[in-house]
Amino acid sequence: MNNSLPRLIDGMIATLRNEVIPHVDGEFARGQAYGLIYMLNSLRLRADWSPAFVGEQLAAQRELAMMLQDLGVEASLLPEAGSADGIDMRALEACRDDNDRRVCALLDWIDDQRSTLAPQRAAAIDEALRRYMQRQLKWELSTSAKPMFAEISSGSE
Amino acid sequence: MTRLNPESPQAGSNLQDDSRLRLRLAAYLQTQTGRAWTLGPFTRYAVGFSWITFGFTACEEGAEEHGLILRLGPPYGLFAPYSAQPQFAALKVLEGSAVPAPRAYWWSDDAAILGAPFFVSERVAGTAPVPWGTGEGSGFEDGYRRRIGAQFVSALAALHRQEWHGQGFDDTVTAGNAAKIQLDFWEQARERWALRPYPMLHRALRWLRRNLPQAPRVSLVHGDYRLGNFLEQDGRITAILDWELVHPGDPHEDLGWAFLPQYAMGSGLICRLVSRDEFIAQYQRESGIAVNEQSLHFYRVFALVKLALTHIAAVRCFEDGRFNDMRMPAMGTQIAPVLRQIEKMLP
Numbered sequence: 001m002n003n004s005l006p007r008l009i010d011g012m013i014a015t016l017r018n019e020v021i022p023h024v025d026g027e028f029a030r031g032q033a034y035g036l037i038y039m040l041n042s043l044r045l046r047a048d049w050s051p052a053f054v055g056e057q058l059a060a061q062r063e064l065a066m067m068l069q070d071l072g073v074e075a076s077l078l079p080e081a082g083s084a085d086g087i088d089m090r091a092l093e094a095c096r097d098d099n100d101r102r103v104c105a106l107l108d109w110i111d112d113q114r115s116t117l118a119p120q121r122a123a124a125i126d127e128a129l130r131r132y133m134q135r136q137l138k139w140e141l142s143t144s145a146k147p148m149f150a151e152i153s154s155g156s157e
Numbered sequence: 158m159t160r161l162n163p164e165s166p167q168a169g170s171n172l173q174d175d176s177r178l179r180l181r182l183a184a185y186l187q188t189q190t191g192r193a194w195t196l197g198p199f200t201r202y203a204v205g206f207s208w209i210t211f212g213f214t215a216c217e218e219g220a221e222e223h224g225l226i227l228r229l230g231p232p233y234g235l236f237a238p239y240s241a242q243p244q245f246a247a248l249k250v251l252e253g254s255a256v257p258a259p260r261a262y263w264w265s266d267d268a269a270i271l272g273a274p275f276f277v278s279e280r281v282a283g284t285a286p287v288p289w290g291t292g293e294g295s296g297f298e299d300g301y302r303r304r305i306g307a308q309f310v311s312a313l314a315a316l317h318r319q320e321w322h323g324q325g326f327d328d329t330v331t332a333g334n335a336a337k338i339q340l341d342f343w344e345q346a347r348e349r350w351a352l353r354p355y356p357m358l359h360r361a362l363r364w365l366r367r368n369l370p371q372a373p374r375v376s377l378v379h380g381d382y383r384l385g386n387f388l389e390q391d392g393r394i395t396a397i398l399d400w401e402l403v404h405p406g407d408p409h410e411d412l413g414w415a416f417l418p419q420y421a422m423g424s425g426l427i428c429r430l431v432s433r434d435e436f437i438a439q440y441q442r443e444s445g446i447a448v449n450e451q452s453l454h455f456y457r458v459f460a461l462v463k464l465a466l467t468h469i470a471a472v473r474c475f476e477d478g479r480f481n482d483m484r485m486p487a488m489g490t491q492i493a494p495v496l497r498q499i500e501k502m503l504p
Binding site for chain 1: 353356363478490493
């Protein structure tokens with residue numbers, strides 16, 4: 001997900017309160033909606049994104065760093081090690097984002113240095129970066145729910 | 158029309174309060190025309206994430222009642238801060254042209270008047286056809302699809318033929334810098350909106366910058382030309398809507414956007430209306446502009462980049478608490494699929 005979990009929960013609660021409950025006629029149904037708000041507030045106090053999700057992203061970054069190291073890319077340019085063993089999700093996400101910033105800088109670097117690098121080495125670095133980006137996107141897609149935009153737009157299932 | 162004080166302290170407040178808006182708009186119309194106006198109840202249209210749209214009836218003292226549209230660009234909107242000037246200028250330029258568009262009457266960027274930049278235009282009859290679902294077939298009856306499809310292409314060809322210089326648009330855009338200006342705009346938008354880095358998006362932006370095309374001419378570009386952004390009645394397109402991204406640029410830009418797979422929805426047709434070959438043949442015939450395949454490829458990639466950035470903007474708006482609309486985080490889930498499509502289009 002691209003939004004933070006607390007903000008998503010706050011948005012869901014506000015939507016239920018302002019957009020849904022005022023249009024629900026039945027007392028029982030409205031009560032159920034308040035039950036949802038209560039449970040969402042409870043989740044907000046204890047839940048967080050799964051470390052396994054960010055863990056896979058960090059693993060892909062570690063693998064990229066190793067491949068690029070083998071290709072002789074300077075250590076200061078490489079993604080840094082991070083693991084899902086940590087318990088602070090904010091720190092894990094910050095590590096992932098910092099590493100992706102390094103990947104963006106590497107994309108700039110390879111373009112700038114291409115004329116000075118051996119063609120085979122440049123192609124191997126390109127390929128490593130491409131595979132990394134593919135792996136990250138594939139992971140995001142495989143952990144996404146089936147879209148419901150038709151239902152969202154039409155208001156019916 | 159006025160263009161003052163967009164940073165007014167009351168900017169954006171009370172934009173949901175339609176009774177207050179009615180009073181203030183009636184007062185504004187009186188100052189503009191010197192006559193009293195009676196405005197009917199406002200109906201808010203649930204469209205878009207940017208401009209707030211109201212429909213209402215209006216009666217100028219001693220004249221007949223007619224339908225009007227009020228559009229407001231709130232300071233918390235997806236692409237804020239807004240100016241109503243480009244939309245108003247585009248609609249004025251297109252009056253009496255072959256592009257079906259609402260007549261525009263008044264505009265102002267002075268937030269002290271209604272709380273946000275706004276313009277008032279004619280209310281055109283019709284509905285916006287959007288067949289949901291995916292898979293083979295357009296979702297439209299074949300004859301209807303062909304009739305609407307031909308008008309859809311014709312209107313775009315007419316827009317791209319339209320003279321626009323000296324009407325308040327950026328006159329510095331040339332065939333040589335049109336692509337760069339747009340790329341700069343969207344790249345700066347990434348700096349404002351993105352909450353995290355997206356390496357595939359970065360790669361795409363670099364590729365675009367290395368492959369900037371020369372425009373065949375500088376045309377008025379709609380910026381969001383697609384199914385869902387026009388009204389239709391009795392098999393006739395009555396108005397092209399949603400001009401908030403209008404700008405002078407390379408006409409291929411509108412083709413790239415209309416050709417997005419998101420609007421084909423699995424039909425294999427451009428906007429579920431017309432085949433790619435038919436679209437290009439008719440467009441070339443009517444616009445007199447030869448479609449360059451390399452430029453089209455560039456603008457198809459650019460369209461996906463703009464779409465990814467629009468989703469990123471939605472995530473940002475939601476995260477900042479500017480909206481609680483659940484469509485926004487839902488749009489955020491589409492960043493990865495769009496980046497995957499970009500990856501498949503890059504060499």
